[in-house]
Amino acid sequence: MIRSLLLAASLLVAAPTVAQVRPPLVLAAASLQESMNAAAAAWAKAGHPRPVISFAASSALARQVEAGGDADLFVSADQEWMDALAAKRLIVPASRVTFLGNRLVVIAAKDNPVTIPVRPPAALAKVLTAGPLAMADSPVPAGRYAEAALRALGVWQAVAPKVVRGDSVRAALTLVERGAAPLGIVYATDAKASQTVRIAGVFPAASHPAITYPVARLATSRNPEAEAFRRFLISAPGKAIFVRYGFTAR
Amino acid sequence: MSFEIRVDKQLGEASIALDLTAGDGLTVLFGPSGIGKTSVLNMVAGLLRPDRGRIAVAGRVLFDTDAGIDLAPERRRAGYVFQEPRLFPHRRVRANLLYGAADDSGLAAAVAMLGIGHLLDRWPRTLSGGEARRVAIGRALLRDPAFLLLDEPLSSLDRARRGEIMDAILRVRDAAGLPILMVTHDPDEAERLGTRIVRID
Amino acid sequence: MLSAEEWTIVALSLKVGGVALAAMLPLAFALAWVLARAHFPGKLLLDAIVHLPLVVPPVVTGWALLLAFGPNGPIGGVLERWFGISVLFRWTGAAIAAGIMALPLMVRAMRLSIEAVDRRLESAARTLGAGPGRVFWSLTLPLSLPGVLAGAVLGFARSIGEFGATITFVSNVPGQTQTLPLAIYSALQQPGAEATVWRLSAMSVALSLVALVASEMLTRRVRRGLHVL
Numbered sequence: 001m002i003r004s005l006l007l008a009a010s011l012l013v014a015a016p017t018v019a020q021v022r023p024p025l026v027l028a029a030a031s032l033q034e035s036m037n038a039a040a041a042a043w044a045k046a047g048h049p050r051p052v053i054s055f056a057a058s059s060a061l062a063r064q065v066e067a068g069g070d071a072d073l074f075v076s077a078d079q080e081w082m083d084a085l086a087a088k089r090l091i092v093p094a095s096r097v098t099f100l101g102n103r104l105v106v107i108a109a110k111d112n113p114v115t116i117p118v119r120p121p122a123a124l125a126k127v128l129t130a131g132p133l134a135m136a137d138s139p140v141p142a143g144r145y146a147e148a149a150l151r152a153l154g155v156w157q158a159v160a161p162k163v164v165r166g167d168s169v170r171a172a173l174t175l176v177e178r179g180a181a182p183l184g185i186v187y188a189t190d191a192k193a194s195q196t197v198r199i200a201g202v203f204p205a206a207s208h209p210a211i212t213y214p215v216a217r218l219a220t221s222r223n224p225e226a227e228a229f230r231r232f233l234i235s236a237p238g239k240a241i242f243v244r245y246g247f248t249a250r
Numbered sequence: 251m252s253f254e255i256r257v258d259k260q261l262g263e264a265s266i267a268l269d270l271t272a273g274d275g276l277t278v279l280f281g282p283s284g285i286g287k288t289s290v291l292n293m294v295a296g297l298l299r300p301d302r303g304r305i306a307v308a309g310r311v312l313f314d315t316d317a318g319i320d321l322a323p324e325r326r327r328a329g330y331v332f333q334e335p336r337l338f339p340h341r342r343v344r345a346n347l348l349y350g351a352a353d354d355s356g357l358a359a360a361v362a363m364l365g366i367g368h369l370l371d372r373w374p375r376t377l378s379g380g381e382a383r384r385v386a387i388g389r390a391l392l393r394d395p396a397f398l399l400l401d402e403p404l405s406s407l408d409r410a411r412r413g414e415i416m417d418a419i420l421r422v423r424d425a426a427g428l429p430i431l432m433v434t435h436d437p438d439e440a441e442r443l444g445t446r447i448v449r450i451d
Numbered sequence: 452m453l454s455a456e457e458w459t460i461v462a463l464s465l466k467v468g469g470v471a472l473a474a475m476l477p478l479a480f481a482l483a484w485v486l487a488r489a490h491f492p493g494k495l496l497l498d499a500i501v502h503l504p505l506v507v508p509p510v511v512t513g514w515a516l517l518l519a520f521g522p523n524g525p526i527g528g529v530l531e532r533w534f535g536i537s538v539l540f541r542w543t544g545a546a547i548a549a550g551i552m553a554l555p556l557m558v559r560a561m562r563l564s565i566e567a568v569d570r571r572l573e574s575a576a577r578t579l580g581a582g583p584g585r586v587f588w589s590l591t592l593p594l595s596l597p598g599v600l601a602g603a604v605l606g607f608a609r610s611i612g613e614f615g616a617t618i619t620f621v622s623n624v625p626g627q628t629q630t631l632p633l634a635i636y637s638a639l640q641q642p643g644a645e646a647t648v649w650r651l652s653a654m655s656v657a658l659s660l661v662a663l664v665a666s667e668m669l670t671r672r673v674r675r676g677l678h679v680l
Contacts, residue, residue, distance in 0.1 A: 020603075025540060025624065027622065030640050032639050033641060034641060035636065038564070048489065052624060052625060052626065053538065053625070053628075054462065054622040054623045054624040054625075054628075054629075055620055055637060055640065056623045060618060060619055061516060062623065062666075063619075064539060064540070064621075064622050065523070066521075066523075067517045067518065067521025067522070067523055067539065068521045068522030068523035068524070068527065068537075068539065069522070069539035069540055069622070070522070070537060070539070070540070071540060091567075141588055152563070165599055168640070170639065170640040170642075171639075173642060174639065174642075185488055190642070193641070193642045193643070194642035194643070195642065196642075198473065218455065225486075
């Protein structure tokens with residue numbers, strides 16, 4: 001324990017001097033936490049400074065960029081926030097690439113064998129309203145996609161009273177993991193990351209807007225490392241890392 | 251003249267008007283409780299500002315509406331013994347005694363006169379009423395005052411203590427040679443201690 | 452126990468909280484003094500404004516800080532142009548957020564302890580020859596100190612627990628703004644990181660307990676030590 005303490009103290013003290021080449025600051029949606037960390041680790045292993053990544057809601061991150069924060073890359077969980085930054089000329093347009101996709105799924109506890117019928121609406125509504133249905137809050141992209149999918153399938157009116165909102169998609173996942181809700185709507189990647197839930201059904205891709213993840217370099221970025229890391233993310237080996245976590249490569 | 255006090259003051263619904271000239275020795279302000287005797291002392295000390303008037307003690311003008319004089323309390327050189335001892339709780343007795351003093355040269359004499367030598371290292375909250383009162387008197391004396399103000403110095407003391415304090419005041423009156431203005435509602439105190447008595451009503 | 456990385460998070464929390472405390476202490480005391488002793492029109496309004504961070508959702512406070520201290524904002528713009536410093540994504544910004552959230556608690560406790568100082572002692576000191584300056588340093592400050600310290604410790608405890616304003620204002624940057632609460636939030640985002648959540652949460656509770664106990668002990672000293680005759 002003393003060793004850990006000393007190591008921590010030296011990390012804090014040494015941090016300013018170690019980074020002669022400053023690592024890039026990446027703002028990434030919270031849903032990318034594990035996969036992005038893995039990509040950063042792989043990049044560091046190849047001899048580059050390990051990128052520093054701030055995970056939070058895409059909305060909070062976008063607002064920080066709008067307020068003038070000097071970060072290098074922005075990876076959003078939907079196009080809308082990237083569009084907002086693009087409209088304000090805060091990103092380098094040529095660097096914007098949509099490189100990942102995701103699926104929207106219904107999850108249940110691992111030992112719950114329920115299957116989700118996509119049709120007819122009445123049957124779907126019945127299954128989904130057996131108990132509370134967890135999903136992310138409506139400002140969060142995952143929450144919007146879930147509502148859109150339920151509307152498209154004609155069950156939103158019936159299901160809405162049973163909906164329980166978590167402040168993020170991971171919060172919704174936790175509700176199902178802990179048994180507070182028997183079912184939840186999350187991304188396929190979230191379901192894959194969890195040991196204690198299973199995918200009970202997949203929403204048809206046509207029932208909701210495409211879930212896509214754009215990456216772009218921010219206009220204020222001066223760090224050459226940033227562009228190098230971005231190229232890595234959109235490269236085949238980079239995308240492969242994300243595919244391992246359940247994303248689809250685009 | 252030691253005390254020349256001419257003041258008018260509106261205090262809430264009541265008003266005070268006083269015109270007093272007194273010579274050396276101990277002047278008693280005598281009257282029933284609540285008519286503003288303490289307020290008079292506060293005005294002389296500079297803690298309360300009269301609406302108009304003039305206050306001069308031992309030849310020094312402390313306050314004069316016409317001349318635009320209003321000395322701050324710390325410059326009036328008053329030795330004020332309040333109705334409650336008002337000792338500083340975070341300092342021991344010795345530090346309390348020396349708070350207003352330039353140095354400790356007068357400490358031994360004051361301590362002997364008041365009989366408080368054995369209390370020097372005590373904390374104020376451990377003192378009895380009489381002991382605290384004596385320390386307060388010592389503290390006021392040690393700041394080398396030009397005059398003394400005593401507010402009901404014998405109130406809430408038992409008979410034995412009253413005797414002690416009265417003796418101490420008499421010693422101060424006779425030895426220190428300072429003009430003293432004392433407030434009391436007790437006629438015996440007034441008789442025993444006062445060089446002159448001014449009745450207030 | 453905690454890993455080296457986790458100890459770094461704790462150390463960052465203590466650093467952010469410590470700097471926030473040091474920076475806010477004089478301001479909190481000045482505000483407490485004004486609210487305790489001064490009389491002026493608008494005093495009630497000042498009191499209300501000081502208490503805003505206590506009652507407004509932390510996210511709103513964070514957003515307001517973002518607007519003000521972001522490089523495009525009024526204060527942030529000045530910092531950027533004149534000093535070349537930006538507090539966004541930096542621990543300095545986290546310290547600002549922590550300090551703002553702690554301020555109302557500190558002012559409240561300090562104000563109470565200043566108000567508790569017996570004015571009669573102060574007037575006695577004046578008659579003994581002490582000017583207002585000496586009265587403050589020799590009397591008012593020492594007598595109000597235990598309460599002032601209790602307020603400071605309480606503010607410190609609040610600031611190391613600060614989350615909503617921090618993440619909205621300066622984001623969740625490991626090594627810079629990822630204090631204990633934000634690290635717990637990040638761990639909660641990871642399925643399977645329960646052990647991390649437990650460890651960090653236990654540390655957070657332990658720090659808060661120590662601070663609260665210290666604050667209470669100091670407050671008791673106030674009640675014991677100010678026995679005025």
